[in-house]
Amino acid sequence: MIVLATVIIVAFGAFVIYSQLTSPKREAKAEATKLAQKYAKLKTVKNFYWYNRQKTYFTIDGQNTNSQNIYVVIAQKGGQINIYSHDKGISGTKARSIVQKEHQPKKITKIAMGMWKKKPVWEITYLNKYNRLCYDLVSFKNGSMLKTIQNI
Numbered sequence: 001m002i003v004l005a006t007v008i009i010v011a012f013g014a015f016v017i018y019s020q021l022t023s024p025k026r027e028a029k030a031e032a033t034k035l036a037q038k039y040a041k042l043k044t045v046k047n048f049y050w051y052n053r054q055k056t057y058f059t060i061d062g063q064n065t066n067s068q069n070i071y072v073v074i075a076q077k078g079g080q081i082n083i084y085s086h087d088k089g090i091s092g093t094k095a096r097s098i099v100q101k102e103h104q105p106k107k108i109t110k111i112a113m114g115m116w117k118k119k120p121v122w123e124i125t126y127l128n129k130y131n132r133l134c135y136d137l138v139s140f141k142n143g144s145m146l147k148t149i150q151n152i
Helices: 002-040 092-103
Strands: 042-052 056-064 069-075 081-085 107-116 119-127 133-139 145-149
Touching: 002 042, 002 056, 002 069, 002 081, 042 069, 056 107, 069 107, 092 107, 092 119, 092 133, 092 145
Parallel strands: 042 107
Antiparallel strands: 042 056, 056 069, 069 081, 107 119, 119 133, 133 145
């Protein structure tokens, strides 16, 4: 009986901690989705990205009411919203393959879309062969490598 009670308490504690740790991301996604629905006529959500470099951006990848696949990039501060059609640039998968070809990362840890110098970019964060954190910014428009930081 004591063992069962201990297991229940530990499981409940783990759930509470997990909920508190993931709450900011859930809240950001919910708020970004509402804005995307209102201003970009978003109908469905496929992915959510949280980009944090010079500024923080939340990006919703989905489909609008006209059945167009779009990215809705929302600035955390100021709420500026940019909408990009999938066919006007490269996908996160393509950006990933560009980084893999260029740097042969040991492990890609994150892919996120945001804005850098007022242009849409894919940020790819990864571990290199020395297990050091690195990141690349890849242009959404043409797939060119805009910035690389190695061995952080």
